[in-house]
Amino acid sequence: MRVFNGFEHTAYIPRPVVTIGSYDGVHRGHREILSHLEALARARKGESVVVTFHPHPRLVLGRGEGLRLLTTLPEKLELLEQAGIDNVIVAPFTESFSRLGAEEFIRDYLVETLHLDTLAVGYNHHLGHNQQGDPGSLERLAHKFGFRLEKMPQQRVDDRKVSSTVIRELVSAGRLEEAARYLGSPYRISGTLSPQGALEGVEPLKLLPPPGEYQVSLRRVLPEPGDFASIPAIIEIREKPPVTIQPGQDCLCKALSGAPWQHAEVRAEFQ
Ligand SMILES: Cc1cc2nc3c(=O)[nH]c(=O)nc-3n(C[C@H](O)[C@H](O)[C@H](O)COP(=O)(O)O)c2cc1C
Numbered sequence: 001m002r003v004f005n006g007f008e009h010t011a012y013i014p015r016p017v018v019t020i021g022s023y024d025g026v027h028r029g030h031r032e033i034l035s036h037l038e039a040l041a042r043a044r045k046g047e048s049v050v051v052t053f054h055p056h057p058r059l060v061l062g063r064g065e066g067l068r069l070l071t072t073l074p075e076k077l078e079l080l081e082q083a084g085i086d087n088v089i090v091a092p093f094t095e096s097f098s099r100l101g102a103e104e105f106i107r108d109y110l111v112e113t114l115h116l117d118t119l120a121v122g123y124n125h126h127l128g129h130n131q132q133g134d135p136g137s138l139e140r141l142a143h144k145f146g147f148r149l150e151k152m153p154q155q156r157v158d159d160r161k162v163s164s165t166v167i168r169e170l171v172s173a174g175r176l177e178e179a180a181r182y183l184g185s186p187y188r189i190s191g192t193l194s195p196q197g198a199l200e201g202v203e204p205l206k207l208l209p210p211p212g213e214y215q216v217s218l219r220r221v222l223p224e225p226g227d228f229a230s231i232p233a234i235i236e237i238r239e240k241p242p243v244t245i246q247p248g249q250d251c252l253c254k255a256l257s258g259a260p261w262q263h264a265e266v267r268a269e270f271q
């Protein structure tokens with residue numbers, strides 16, 4: 001998978017089949033779009049492209065109060081790679097970028113820079129300034145600029161709509177099995193293992209489950225020959241400091257002293 005930092009750094013992509021969004025969590029609704037994107041790219045003899053934003057739009061637009069994310073950027077990229085995506089463009093989301101209208105954005109970036117073949121969006125997708133570009137106006141723009149538009153129906157699990165918001169609520173309530181069902185894979189956190197077994201450097205914006213002890217399966221992000229694929233561990237999420245969260249100070253991996261992966265980047269997957 002190729003990752004480009006911004007549109008100005010993209011290389012040539014043949015017949016781009018594109019989708020756009022925050023993709024926080026890369027949940028089952030997202031995955032449906034992604035597998036459709038892959039199938040379309042193969043059928044069109046092109047390549048799949050996910051355009052995602054960093055930082056999360058809500059943090060830039062002043063609606064990020066208390067927002068915690070299901071995935072850090074590296075976690076999101078790993079999940080997109082596992083989904084078989086060919087290219088990801090990480091668009092720096094700034095205030096001035098957010099002021100672009102849907103038409104301007106599509107013309108300048110998707111048509112003139114990428115030369116897109118197809119745009120695939122979910123049933124409720126909005127883009128552009130103040131989210132003015134709804135699926136109806138995207139249809140008009142597809143006609144005007146001559147690309148194909150594919151709209152995906154809503155995905156439900158247990159007869160409930162899958163969304164990043166629903167999954168954030170489940171994780172916040174410690175309902176990690178249900179969260180995993182909506183995500184399509186276990187909820188995970190990443191950090192560096194200290195010799196004392198603490199998980200350090202956890203992204204401050206990462207959503208953590210409530211304080212308590214949890215069974216996890218721990219694995220090295222970059223496995224080395226001879227590594228166990230994963231080892232069972234218990235993670236203790238501590239009460240968060242009241243004002244700011246210092247990276248690494250809010251969770252502790254117990255029962256790992258003597259574990260072989262000190263100083264290594266690890267992922268803990270909640271059971
Ligand atoms: C060019 C462009 C401009 C955007 N401008 C805005 C904006 O003004 N306000 C906004 O909320 N989202 C904006 N977005 C972000 C998307 O609409 C994004 O999908 C949305 O913020 C998702 O928000 P949610 O997670 O709160 O549903 C823009 C996206 C693009 C591509």
Ligand SMILES: Nc1ncnc2c1ncn2[C@@H]1O[C@H](COP(=O)(O)OP(=O)(O)O)[C@@H](O)[C@H]1O
Nearest residue numbers: 021022023029121122123124125154155162164
């Ligand atoms: N449950 C779902 N079913 C189908 N598509 C979905 C679902 N949830 C999100 N999507 C689509 O995934 C794409 C990326 O969504 P995103 O911008 O991350 O917002 P969301 O917070 O809704 O997941 C959008 O095209 C959106 O319509």
